[in-house]
Amino acid sequence: MTVRVRFAPSPTGYLHIGGARTALYNYLYAKATGGTFVLRIEDTDLERSKAEYEKLQIDDLKWLGLLHDEGPDKPNPKYAPYRQSERTEIYQKHAQELVDKDLAYYDFCTEEELDAMKEKAAAEGRDPVYEGKWKDPAFHQEALDRIAKGEKPAIRFRAPKKSYTLNDKVKGSVTYPENMVGDFVIVRSNGQPVYNFCCVVDDYLMEITHVIRGEDHLNNTVRQLMIYEALGAKIPEFAHVSLLIGHDRQKLSKRHGATSVNLYRSEHYLPEAMCNYLCLLGWSHPTEKDIFDKQDIVEVFSLDRFSASSAMYDLEKFKWVNSEHIKKMDNASLILLIEQEPETEFFRKQSPEWKNACVELLKRYAQFITDFPKLVNELILNDDPEITDPLKEILSWDTTPQILAFIAEETGKVTSEFISEAELNGWMEHVKKIMGVKGKPLFQGVRAALTGHDHGPDLKFLIPLTPVRVLKNRVAHLNK
């Protein structure tokens, strides 16, 4: 059996990190099993669905590298179309078949009548169950007559009176008691089919073998089980992945701040890092590895390593994962990414050797790609550093003024754009031998004179990357 999985977002907003995680698991499972990853657009809620969101979500998915094998833009004629709004006739046909078999019926109940039933059920402390007269087959003819007169009924599914058991890949055995749900609408009176129905018809017709989705659908599944049964369809495997929660332990949503993928994308997080972090929320690597890329995971991914409890989204760890991916990345790729950042004119103009040395030095300090331009500015280009207290202290040492004077003199003599490590070493030697300064006063003094800071990366790597004109300005600045 070839695995077919799907990610089925509603285009009612940006791609959410929870959605991205679900998409990721589906993608990974497809790749791990040599299966097919299908993208289906669940836009049956005409009011909220927008074509632009569909495009935006697909863009985000692509950015994450979660490319689908089939979808609206990559249709397989056997299963197309992939937008539910374009499949209305398919749903109506199947709904009609259910009515013909008396597995569903026309319902003309008004909103008021329905509300009254719900209130009654609530008062009696049970779930609302449809008890309208149209449930009775005796009224079928009356319904037909009203339809003939042009009235529009909803189509309601006749929920079997029995309990259902689901063998979920992550939750294990789940039993839905009899009467958990009453008869439910599958086609609205305006002819629009409803999610639970579309979902099953599509999964059935698209031959989906594994449904990997959020736990918020766990209760829905009983309705879907009923429909599979009524349709005579094979029931796929289900894996209800636990939900992502925010710091207040509530389901992650917009009010938790940065929860849409495009936000991280615009802040230039690495897509691989995002997949890596998201993957770890509720799933664990068999050898407890926590830094990996998609290729590594595909080889070991399986549905039996999901955690059953919900996971808190923690930006701190995500940031760490991002920084680990930066450290792992080769310099050439890093340089390419950095040059796409704004305010990197200086960086872009430098020699390949300079860029490589610069990235090699700075990547251990950077958590994000956007940190590189910042670090270059602070560490390499800033020529009037702030005089901080620790810096003042170094400047007050007896030996510092002479170091400062010496550095001013030496940098004044340099005509090249940069100095070499050897030249720097020469200066250090001079200060050490001729001036008799060593240890902390030596290094801290030279550091202060050349960088205007009391701390930072190793001087022998940093200074050869710093333009001599900046060095000159700094010494002049400090001499004032």
Added chain:
RNA sequence: GCUCCCAUCGUCUAGCCCGGUCUAGGACAUCGCCUUUUCACGGCGGUAACAGGGGUUCGAAUCCCCUUGGGAGUACCA
């Protein structure tokens, strides 16, 4: 309210299915130390958890029940 799901360090988790090897392992964060002639990077180490109560058993983080806590669902939303 009702139904379903969940419960190991602050956080993500391993272990649970197939009880003993768990005085519970890893990672983030945090704290400390070491190294480096400075500063970092790094390395090493510390603090820190089986929600509570009953069973079952020679033995329970692991199996069962209850309580408590948390989450989700309860639509002619998805």
